Amino acid sequence: MGSNFKAEVRSIQLALKGSHWATAQAVRVVLEEYERLIGVSRLRDTQRRVSLQILYSSRAIDSLLKHVVNEDASRSNRRVPAPSLGNYIDYIEGNGVYGRDFPPQLIISLRIDVKDKRNTYLHQAGMFPSDVELKRFLSVTLDGINEIAKIPRP
């Protein structure tokens, strides 16, 4: 994980702190997860490092989407979906957040490059992502978090 990735993570952390979600508990959790993510980047055991990177960034996007989806559902009197990353992505694809659609390409990437890969690498023993898959995973989770951070105040 190069210095540019660390700069990207740091920028997303600032974007979240500067967003109107900043005071939510879920955002504090996401910021902490990304501190852990940066912390493991120097681990020499590659399998342990990539597993933890997938774990921390999955938990970050999962927690943030849960908060955002629950808040949007309660504001708009919609049913809160059962807790799962796939359900949160489906909800956002169908309803947007505060009436704001996510880019279709990002929805597709969240499903294929994050949800499916997470299911593979966190739920199946002995499976580890390639470098390309890992980079894509981390990059799409950051894009997803940034998309939420930039939603304007309702």
Added chain:
Amino acid sequence: MNQPAHGERSLGQEKKRVLTRVAAELTRLHVEDYQVDPALPDILVQPDLLVVPRLGSLATVTVARIPEPSKEWPFTLEIIEGLFELKLASGPDTVASILLLDSGNADFREQDAFQLLGRLFDLTYVLPVRAPINQIRDFVAQLVSSSAREGFRYLWDIERSVRQRNLSFIESRPYVRRLLDEFGQSTRQEYSSPSSVSIEELRNRVEQRLYQILDLSYTIREQPRILNIKRHFLDVGEHYYFTFDFLLQNHLSSIVQVIRGSPKTYGGQQRLRELAIQATFVRYRSLGERLRLKPRWQSLNLVIDGDLLGPEHSPKRYLRLLIAAGWNPIQLSELSMETLDLEGRWYG
């Protein structure tokens, strides 16, 4: 951007010195957080500083040197494209500031270009050479207390959906998909080198080719002047126009612009960003206080002699910038009825 005269500090050194002083002031004020040289997603030219003055508030600082007189408009258009990217990538609530370093071109502050920056950025500040500390403090105080202009929120929203639609619309064209796929192949190091002919000769060749491929229902106009929206932001009576290379007219009309070179050549990236904002500025019209999308406007074809390959980690970045802005990119050797976009655009 500007080349420093002999004995002057380079822009990089000057920026670093100013950013160090601004950062020191942010630390003194105990702002929530800040980052020098941020890396926000989907921005080609990053701002120089990202600041969280307090939780729930985000600001950016872009530092630039005031250009010499002959480069005022290209400089301004490129900076404004950066502003559009920033607002779309970080949200309309982000306070976008520009800190202009004085270069001795005192007239710039009287120009329409400067006024345009002042109208569009949330904060525009001119800093003299060797600015005293109280001026740095004044800038930072204004930065941390500024808020994003409410009046342009609708513009960022419209532009966000237009650029999103442009990407899906233009990328759906088989020719553009093929071009994007080729750019995505790691084996492709270079699309093609620009030919050695002059730009005038290149335009002549493109014109001849257009006469060959278009039927008689089309009229080809050279150097068309297309109304843009600069006037909407300025206190001036005159209209502003962009001049493109060709306008193809039958019941619809299409712009054709010819460029040569690549993002790697000096000034290449600036030219692409200038083209992106030109495409944006011709699709709106002024309606009272607000801008509205024209119900129908010209499709924009960009004939490229050279390559648009981005860096290895992001080979499609320039192509996507131009496509999002509304350009239909065509490699010179592939100019044909199949690759030209002659349909116009409708957004209702």
